[in-house]
Structure formats: C-alpha cells, structure tokens
Amino acid sequence: MLMSIATNYYWQKLEKFCSDVLEKAGVPKRNAEIVANSLIEADLRGVDSHGVVRTAIYLERMEKGMINPDADICMVNENDSVVLVDGNNNFGSVIGSQSLTIALDKAKKSGIGLVGVKGSNHFGTGAYYAKKAIAEDMILLVLSNASQTMPPTGGIRPFIGTNPLAVGVPAGNQNPFILDMATSVVARGKIIVEAQKGNSIPAGWAIDKDGKPTTDANEALVGSVLPLGGPKGYGISMFIDILAGVLTGAGFGRYVHNMYENWQDPQNVGHIFLAIDINRFMPIDYFKDRMDQYINEIKAEPKAPGVEEIFIPGEIEARRTIERKENGILLPRKVAEELDEIGKRYGIKLSDAAFDTNSVMEVNYDIQ
C-alpha cells in the first residue's frame, strides 16, 4: 500500500517544523527553537530514541499542564563557581541549555562551574550539551536522573533510573570525545525491538517480574532492565541520583515521575552540569595536541579479528551526523504519521520538511 507521506526529512526543515509547532502550541519562540534543536541533534547523531519522536510526548505534557513553557528559570545561592538552578518545570532542554550557559560562564570566571538543577523535565541527550561546551573549548560533565527502570542489586523491581552521564572533551584534528551513556546494560528500547521481532535476549540484560534472570524479551519488559555491570552500574546510577536528585532538591528514586505514565505531577528531574576550563591546567592548544596524540595512539592499536576500526566515544555519531545532514533523517513511518497529525493540529505542514519533495508521494513503506 502506498502512503502519502515521506519518511526522509531534511534536518534543518524538520527542525523548523518542530520549532514552529511548539511555538504555535504556546512555547516562546526562542525556547521552541532550543527544544527543536535538541531533538534534531539527537536524530543527526543517530540517537533516534531521543529525537523528534519525543515531540508528541513533550507537547502532550505541555498541553496537559505538566510542563510550563513560560516558567522563569531561577538561580539560588549563586557565587563565582557554584549555583543551584530551579527550572520551575519549564522544558528540560530549555532549562538544560540555560544551565549549561551558566556553568560555562562560571568556568571561564573561576576555572570551574558547577550547576545543580531541580524542577526540570526530560532534557534530551547529554551529548547535546557536551557538544556545545566543546565548541567553547571546555570540558563538560553532565548527569541527570530519570524515572524508575532498574532494580538495586538484589532487588526485583525498578527503583533507580537508567540515570545517564555524558562527558565532552575537545580535541584538535581528531573528533572530540563525547561519551553519552545510560547506566543500564542496554536501552529498554532494544528489548522492545527484540520482543517485536519475537527474539530472545541475551542473559544479563534483564530480570523478570519476580527478579529471576530471563532471556524472554516479553518477560523482561514486565520486569526490569539491569544496571551496567551489576553492582558497579547500580552504584554509578545511585551516585548520579544522589548528585542530580538528593543534593539539588529535585526528585530521586520514586519521586522522579515517569513522563509517559504520571499525569498528576511534574517530573521534577534533576541535573548536574560541571564545566572545567582547560586553560587553568595547560594552554588549550597543548591540551588539544595531547588529546590528538591520545586518540591517535588508541586508534592505531592492533585490532581484534573482524574489527575494522577502533572508535573513540562520539566518533561514530560524528560521522553519522555528516551522513544525515547530506542524505536526510529517515523516520519510522509511525513517527512521521504522528508528526504529520501534530502538524495538522497546529496548521504546519510536515511535507514541507521532506528531504526530496518529488518523492513525497512515492515512498512505499512496505519495502522498508
């Protein structure tokens, strides 16, 4: 069956589509642009789970009063290097972007900037902020807590989130180092995909609802995804929850509310932005030379059988960004349809963002 909708989109037009929709829905223009930009950056890097697929849930939460697009973002107890930010339930990426700017300013002033954030929402990918810090020759560490998905070691049901950490470090001629990872063994999304295909999953990914190890993808989905490396991932995830949640005054554990399931409370996510000015330690050019040397030496290591190249964190995503800027962002049909519907509600045409407008009527989804 032929559908009258494209699946391949030109990134800048798709970004504008999302931004326009958000603006029409009531988000101030500058903030709409930030949210759209953070989603598109994720798609460009190939982290589709955090891309424009989130437009619908972000909008729905705002429409139902669960996100306040007009909220003032406030600073509490500020000095030259530390501040607490209260996001007052604005969009996570708006709060995150402002917190990043503050952290970078403080690092320029005092060598380090620590921004703790409470009252926030899902803030997209940590890599989004890492990339911006790198553009200013800064090192950035970003932590965020998240709603419950993983058990503590020895537990049987979700208690902590797959609390992500991201790090950005500039290099010279090499790609910058961008690590952006959840503290789970795998993303829950991967288990969903295996369940849909009727596949089993490797041992160690998840436990069933009784806390027993399972290789059944469906049992895993009603159970819990496991922390990276057992007690070590549990410890790292808990540490992130403590810094981003307990310390900032945001939610922690069960008090970080699920974006998809809880429609009574704001999420109250917490974040940490820690920026370091490299110049305090050595001239930036010398540091970049050292980074290049480090990366070159790793990439020149002998490779295991079947391995074509040794990558550093963020390198594959950097290449994918170039590729997607050239060839377009391919969306699953379901996502394109959902965006199309949203666009119709707000009078914005998704088809204007199609990569090759000639192909709009011709894409046959059955061959995907």
Next chain:
Amino acid sequence: MLMSIATNYYWQKLEKFCSDVLEKAGVPKRNAEIVANSLIEADLRGVDSHGVVRTAIYLERMEKGMINPDADICMVNENDSVVLVDGNNNFGSVIGSQSLTIALDKAKKSGIGLVGVKGSNHFGTGAYYAKKAIAEDMILLVLSNASQTMPPTGGIRPFIGTNPLAVGVPAGNQNPFILDMATSVVARGKIIVEAQKGNSIPAGWAIDKDGKPTTDANEALVGSVLPLGGPKGYGISMFIDILAGVLTGAGFGRYVHNMYENWQDPQNVGHIFLAIDINRFMPIDYFKDRMDQYINEIKAEPKAPGVEEIFIPGEIEARRTIERKENGILLPRKVAEELDEIGKRYGIKLSDAAFDTNSVMEVNYDIQ
C-alpha cells in the same frame, strides 16, 4: 607444617609496624604514618589487594629511587576553587592526602574544590579519601588513572588502565555512600585466583592475547581484562584517563608506568579530587535526612530469591571494618612472611603486631 609466624594482626599495631618500617627506610614520620594508614584502611574494609600487601612494592620502589619520599608537593596556578598539584613523585597516598585537604579547603571557601594532580604514584584506594571527606560533611569524587591493563573496545592488548573512580557522600543514621570501583569487569586479581585454583572464568571477563574471548584463566592472564560493560566501561575509563592524565599533565595510556614492571621511570600517575560543599545546595542536616530516606527506601525494596539484604555501596565494607577491628586482620601466610622479612631488614618486629600474642607459635597455615 607449623610456621613460627602469626597471620592475624591487630590493626593499630600492624599500622604502626608499617609506619615504623617506612620511617626507618627514610620516609618522613608524618608521611610514613599516612602511607601506613591508607594501607590499613584498605585491609579493614576488606580490600586486601590494596592493603599492607603493597608495603613491599612501595618500599622497593622507594629504595630503588623510583619514589622520592622527600619531594615537595607543589601547587600551580591556584585560585579559590581550582588548582593543579605537582606531586613531584612522592608517595601516592601522601600526595593524595594533601590534595584532598586542598580540595576540601577550596570547597569550604567557594562551594567546590577541583584539584588535578600530576607526578604521582599508586595512591591506594579512592575510598580512603572519600571516607575523610565524609567526615567533614563533604561530597567527594576521586578519579585516578593507572597503568595499562584493558584494551579499547575492538583492541586486543592493554591500552588503558582499570582507571578507578570513587565517590563519598555523607548520610545521617545510615552508613555513608562510598562507591569505589575499577572500570574493569573484574579485578585482575580474581583471574589470578581462578588460575591458581585451576578453574575456568566466566565468559566476558577477559580476552586472550589474540583478542579472542576466553574462559581459560591462564590465557586471560596473558591477554587482557575487559572493561566493564564493553564500550561503556571503555568510555568511562578513557574519560578518567583524560581528566586525570591528559588534562593534568600526568602520564596517560602507555605513559602511566607499571609499578611492578618499570624500574626506569617514575609512574607519573594522575588524579582528580573534586569536593562539593553540600551547604551550598541545602542545609547539611536536611541533606542527611534525604540521604537516609533514599537509603531506607532502597533497602526496603522487595528482594530477589535468595537475597537476604539489599546493600548500598560501602555498606559491606563498613561492617567488615567493625569486624576486623574486633577480630583482627587476617593476612595470607605469604604476605605475613614478606612483612616479617621487611621488618627484619629494618629492625622492626612484626610479631609485636600479632592479634593474640599467645597464638603466634600456634597458627597452622595448612588449614587456612
């Protein structure tokens, strides 16, 4: 066969033994006490691999001019929140302790203290410093790089160290949160133990010298131990190397020299000490209440079959410390013999540190 040496030691006397030996060997008294204290604290917590077993190698490196016990520890480019410390090749735990003090002072002054360290040596356990920060109601993050033991993802031979991270966070009535972990799947020591027993090892722990997965403990020992969770552990370990090594001017990758194998160069290990003053975010008592609530809620979670208790990081080690303070530190015969030899060289009697002097002549090692 009965040996004339005890294996159970009273912690304070064993600490004094180590300190006295170091002092006789030429370490200034205050520094000898610090090194001995850091070793005993590891033994008390049950981290025997980092306890008094290291006395011999620390001494040997110093005796051979690879560690300078008289070196001045210098500060470079200091401000209220950031400083670079050059350890000038003193003992790692001496440099570490001084760097911790500086980080805590800065955190008290400006809310955060970041100390980057170069020119250091093996600094014991990160938990040692975390515990001291907790005693001052501070949050501490400690990173250190280490000599090469793990391949990058896709590589076949050691390139990065099992670069450890440690975190300390105070709580109220509950035990403090102390996470102290290497970024490898398991300690190399565990593989040595399995090899000695003639056991195989679980898949995923290590690769052989050709980069192929192996369950043969002996092949693993001539191969590489693997990073925690594959590319994620590789990324975290690399991030630690970048901060502790590339940024500080210390060694990184192959330029962090192996303590046991390289007798030409100082190790040039690098560390990061990051202290956060909780009071900048909320009153310390309120924070401790939140920590207690968090820990209580985790510990009250339903447990998997066969699990008696859910632990938080550092809790088992806290209990073991109480137990070992009461019942003594049990050393492997080989370690006791080695310490005894060292004591004889410097005219210090190990037997004075035995837990129950009546049992000195009676311990039968064959039943251990």
